[in-house]
Amino acid sequence: MQKIKQYVEANKDRFLEELFELLRFPSVSADPQYKEGVLSTAEFVAQKLKDAGADNVEICPTAGYPIVYGEKIIDPSLPTVLVYGHYDVQPADPLELWETPPFEPTVRDGKIYARGAADDKGQFYMHVKAFEYMVRENELACNVKFMIEGEEEVGSANLGTFVKENKERLKADIILISDTSMISMETPSIETGLRGLSYVEVEVTGPNRDLHSGVYGGAVANPATILAKMIASLHDENNHITIPGFYDDVVELSAEERKALNEAPFDAEEYKKDLGVEELWGEEGFTTIERTGIRPTLEVNGIWGGYIGEGAKTVLPSKAYAKISMRLVPNQNSDRITELFKKHFESIAPKSVKVEVKPHHGGEPVVTPTDSIAYKAAEKALEETFNKKPIPTRGGGSIPIVALFEKELGIKTVLLGFGLDSDNLHSPNEKYGIENYLKGIETIPLFHKYYAELSK
Amino acid sequence: MQKIKQYVEANKDRFLEELFELLRFPSVSADPQYKEGVLSTAEFVAQKLKDAGADNVEICPTAGYPIVYGEKIIDPSLPTVLVYGHYDVQPADPLELWETPPFEPTVRDGKIYARGAADDKGQFYMHVKAFEYMVRENELACNVKFMIEGEEEVGSANLGTFVKENKERLKADIILISDTSMISMETPSIETGLRGLSYVEVEVTGPNRDLHSGVYGGAVANPATILAKMIASLHDENNHITIPGFYDDVVELSAEERKALNEAPFDAEEYKKDLGVEELWGEEGFTTIERTGIRPTLEVNGIWGGYIGEGAKTVLPSKAYAKISMRLVPNQNSDRITELFKKHFESIAPKSVKVEVKPHHGGEPVVTPTDSIAYKAAEKALEETFNKKPIPTRGGGSIPIVALFEKELGIKTVLLGFGLDSDNLHSPNEKYGIENYLKGIETIPLFHKYYAELSK
Numbered sequence: 001m002q003k004i005k006q007y008v009e010a011n012k013d014r015f016l017e018e019l020f021e022l023l024r025f026p027s028v029s030a031d032p033q034y035k036e037g038v039l040s041t042a043e044f045v046a047q048k049l050k051d052a053g054a055d056n057v058e059i060c061p062t063a064g065y066p067i068v069y070g071e072k073i074i075d076p077s078l079p080t081v082l083v084y085g086h087y088d089v090q091p092a093d094p095l096e097l098w099e100t101p102p103f104e105p106t107v108r109d110g111k112i113y114a115r116g117a118a119d120d121k122g123q124f125y126m127h128v129k130a131f132e133y134m135v136r137e138n139e140l141a142c143n144v145k146f147m148i149e150g151e152e153e154v155g156s157a158n159l160g161t162f163v164k165e166n167k168e169r170l171k172a173d174i175i176l177i178s179d180t181s182m183i184s185m186e187t188p189s190i191e192t193g194l195r196g197l198s199y200v201e202v203e204v205t206g207p208n209r210d211l212h213s214g215v216y217g218g219a220v221a222n223p224a225t226i227l228a229k230m231i232a233s234l235h236d237e238n239n240h241i242t243i244p245g246f247y248d249d250v251v252e253l254s255a256e257e258r259k260a261l262n263e264a265p266f267d268a269e270e271y272k273k274d275l276g277v278e279e280l281w282g283e284e285g286f287t288t289i290e291r292t293g294i295r296p297t298l299e300v301n302g303i304w305g306g307y308i309g310e311g312a313k314t315v316l317p318s319k320a321y322a323k324i325s326m327r328l329v330p331n332q333n334s335d336r337i338t339e340l341f342k343k344h345f346e347s348i349a350p351k352s353v354k355v356e357v358k359p360h361h362g363g364e365p366v367v368t369p370t371d372s373i374a375y376k377a378a379e380k381a382l383e384e385t386f387n388k389k390p391i392p393t394r395g396g397g398s399i400p401i402v403a404l405f406e407k408e409l410g411i412k413t414v415l416l417g418f419g420l421d422s423d424n425l426h427s428p429n430e431k432y433g434i435e436n437y438l439k440g441i442e443t444i445p446l447f448h449k450y451y452a453e454l455s456k
Numbered sequence: 457m458q459k460i461k462q463y464v465e466a467n468k469d470r471f472l473e474e475l476f477e478l479l480r481f482p483s484v485s486a487d488p489q490y491k492e493g494v495l496s497t498a499e500f501v502a503q504k505l506k507d508a509g510a511d512n513v514e515i516c517p518t519a520g521y522p523i524v525y526g527e528k529i530i531d532p533s534l535p536t537v538l539v540y541g542h543y544d545v546q547p548a549d550p551l552e553l554w555e556t557p558p559f560e561p562t563v564r565d566g567k568i569y570a571r572g573a574a575d576d577k578g579q580f581y582m583h584v585k586a587f588e589y590m591v592r593e594n595e596l597a598c599n600v601k602f603m604i605e606g607e608e609e610v611g612s613a614n615l616g617t618f619v620k621e622n623k624e625r626l627k628a629d630i631i632l633i634s635d636t637s638m639i640s641m642e643t644p645s646i647e648t649g650l651r652g653l654s655y656v657e658v659e660v661t662g663p664n665r666d667l668h669s670g671v672y673g674g675a676v677a678n679p680a681t682i683l684a685k686m687i688a689s690l691h692d693e694n695n696h697i698t699i700p701g702f703y704d705d706v707v708e709l710s711a712e713e714r715k716a717l718n719e720a721p722f723d724a725e726e727y728k729k730d731l732g733v734e735e736l737w738g739e740e741g742f743t744t745i746e747r748t749g750i751r752p753t754l755e756v757n758g759i760w761g762g763y764i765g766e767g768a769k770t771v772l773p774s775k776a777y778a779k780i781s782m783r784l785v786p787n788q789n790s791d792r793i794t795e796l797f798k799k800h801f802e803s804i805a806p807k808s809v810k811v812e813v814k815p816h817h818g819g820e821p822v823v824t825p826t827d828s829i830a831y832k833a834a835e836k837a838l839e840e841t842f843n844k845k846p847i848p849t850r851g852g853g854s855i856p857i858v859a860l861f862e863k864e865l866g867i868k869t870v871l872l873g874f875g876l877d878s879d880n881l882h883s884p885n886e887k888y889g890i891e892n893y894l895k896g897i898e899t900i901p902l903f904h905k906y907y908a909e910l911s912k
Contacts, residue, residue, distance in 0.1 A: 090769060206733065214851075224756035225755070231680075235681065281675070281677035302680070303764075303776065304764040307549070313757060397670030421672075426770060
C-alpha cells in the first residue's frame, strides 16, 4: 500500500497534467461538428495506453466512432480484468452557464472543472495510470484488457457489434468500470444496480406551415398545446406513469431490501438546498433514494416548437417536438417499453394532429451481485483506501453495456465508481475531485491484487 | 376610372421594381441584429414619399425605431386622410422552410414571395403609389398624411407617445389602413373588427442547474413537464380558456349578428385541405368564422427547454419557457387579461418550481362602424374595382393602434385590406398577389374621391 501511495504522490502533477490534456479534447459524440475532436481523443487514448505499457494497442474502427483496445497478458493462468470506459462526453451546452470553458480544465477548491471530468475521462484514465504503476513497479496481479469506446453518450450503437465480433479478444473473468459515483468521501459505496433506458423523440404536426396566430388562432389545433397536453397526461396525480403496461415487469423490492436501501445516508434538506428547490417531487409512496434507484421514471429531456427567438412572434407553429427518456429497472425491457410508449403516445394524439415517435437509443437495467469474488475484492480495496467498508447502493443512471457484456460475453461487472452525485454530470460546470481522482488510482491496484488472491 | 387604370398599366413594372427594392431590406424589428436593416428601410420609405410628392417628409426618431411622416395639404377645407402602415416585418425563421430567400422577392404564379410582401410593405406601398398618381395627375380629392412606423410587429411600443406628442400634426378626418385581408378576389370584403392582443413570456424554473436525468430523474420536478401540465390546463375539454374571469367582459353577439357573420363564404373542406389537417379544432359551440373573428383565443407561439440539439442528451432541464399570446375581443382589456393570466398562471404552479410571467406587449380589440361615410366610400371604391359589393367581416388579427388612434386622436379607421388569408403572414413563404397589389393601387384613389364627395 505504501508503495502505490508513494507512486501517486511522486507523479500526481503529471497525472493531473495528462488528464487535463485529455479533457481539452472536445469529444462530443452527439454533435457531428465535433467529429475531429472525438477522433483525436481516440488517438490520444491509444498513445497513453502504449506509454503505460499496454500491448497490441489498436484503434478499432466501427460504423461510428472507434473503440480503443489494449492489453497486457502476463500469465494465462491468472484472472483477466477487462476495463471498460468511454472517451466521449456529453454536449457542453448551455455554454453560457459554465463558469469556466468546458474544454479548458480549471481547478477550483480542489475540483477539476471540465466536461467529461467525471463522466468518464477522469474515471477511466485512473485505470490507465493505475495500470502504468502496476506495469512499471511489477505489481500486475491479473492480466488486463482495456476497451475504451467513443459512443457511450449516444447509446453505444456500435459496441454490440464490436463485442460480438471480438469475443475471443475480450475474454475476461470480470469487467471493471469506473463510471458511477459513491455517496461521499466519508461514505464510500459501490453501485450494485443500474437503471435501463428508453429514449425517444416525438414530433407533433398540426397545420402544414406556421400560421398567423390571429388569422388562424382558435380554429386549428396548436401542436405545442397538444404536445403539452399529451406530455401532461403521461404522469397521473400521484406521479405514476400512465402508459398502460409500463410497470408490468417491474421487480418490486422486499420490505427488507427497501429498508437496507434507505439506510444509506440521505439529507433531504441538504438535497433540496443543493438543487435550489423548495419541494421534492416524485412518485407517491417512495423515498427519494427509491425514486432514483429502484423505480422507473419518465423525463422530458428537451421540448421545442414555434418561435423561440428574441421578442414576440405571433405564430401558430406547424410542429412541436420533445425528447423524452424513461429510466428502467429490473426486469423492464428497453425495446418493449419503447414500443409501449410509442403505442400509447400515438393512441392519445387527437385526430387534429399527426404524431411521430422516433426511438433514439436504449439499454437494459442491470443488478450486479454483492456476493461475488469481484464485489468482495472491490469492497476490500475501497475499505483499505477509505478506512471504511463501502455500502452497496442502487444507481439511477444507465450504463447499457453492462447488460450487453453479460449477455454477449457472459461476464459480470463491478462498478468501482469514484465520482459524486454533485459532480454535475451532463450539466454545466461538470467537475471531479482531485482527491477522488488520486484515491481512485490508489484503489485500483488493490482491486487487482485482492481479485487475484480471492480467485486462487 | 380609365385614367388610374391606364396609369397603373403604364407604370406597373416600376411599381413592382420599387416594391421589390423595399422588400429587400431585412427590417425585422424583433431581432436586434437587423437594426441597420430596419433603419435603412425608414430612409428608403421617406425618400419614396418625397419622390411621390409628399411635403414635410420627416424620419421622426422615437425611443425605438423611427416613424416616417409625410403630408400633402392641398386645401384645409377638404377632408384629410391619414394613411397608417408599418415598414417593419416579422422574423423570417424557420428559414429552411422558405422556397426562395425571404429578403429576395421572387415571383411565382403571379405572386410576390418575400417576408413583408403582404404584411405590410406591399400593402402600405400601394398608398404611396396611389398618392403619386393623385399628385402627378392632379387627382387629389383630400389632404393626405402618411404615418409609417417600424415597430408594429413588436407591439408599437413607441407609437403611443408619438401620437400623444403630435396630435396637431396628425389631425385628420379618417385613418386609412391596408394591413388586413379580404375573402378573395371574387369576394371583396372589408374587416370591421379586429381582435386585441395580450402577449406574455413564461419561465418555469425547477432545479438550479441542468441535472443528469438518471441520477436525479424522478426525484425533482422537471420544469418542462410542469410547464406542459400548466399549459395543458389552460384549455378545458371544450377548448374554453380556464383563466378565471377571462370571458367576463366578452361582448356576446346577437343571433342576427352571428347569422350575418356566418353568411360569408367558408368551405371547411378547402380550409382543412389548405392547412393539411384532418380535423378542425376550437371552442365548442362556435363556427370557424366565429372562432377566428369574434371569440378570444389563447395560443402557444413558442415553447422551449432542455436539450434541443442533435441526438440524445439525458438531461433534466433547469428551466422551460413558453411564449403565449391571447387574442381579445370587445370589450376585453389587454392589461386586465395580462393581469388575469399572470395571477392564474402563478397560482397553478406547484411549489416545486418557480414561475415568472413577463408581459411582452398588447393591444385593444376594436370594431369599426359600417354606417360611416368612410365605410361607404371604401365600399363604393371596392365595388367599382371588383364589380362586386364587398361584405363586412371580422378579422382575427390585431392592429392595436386602431384602438389607440380612436382613444388618442378621436379618429375612426377604415381597414381597406387587399391581402388574402392564404398569404402566409408571419409564416415561411409569405406572399402577395401582383393583382392584389395593382388592384389596391387602383382602388385607393377611388376611396379618396368618394370620401371627399360623401363628406360634402
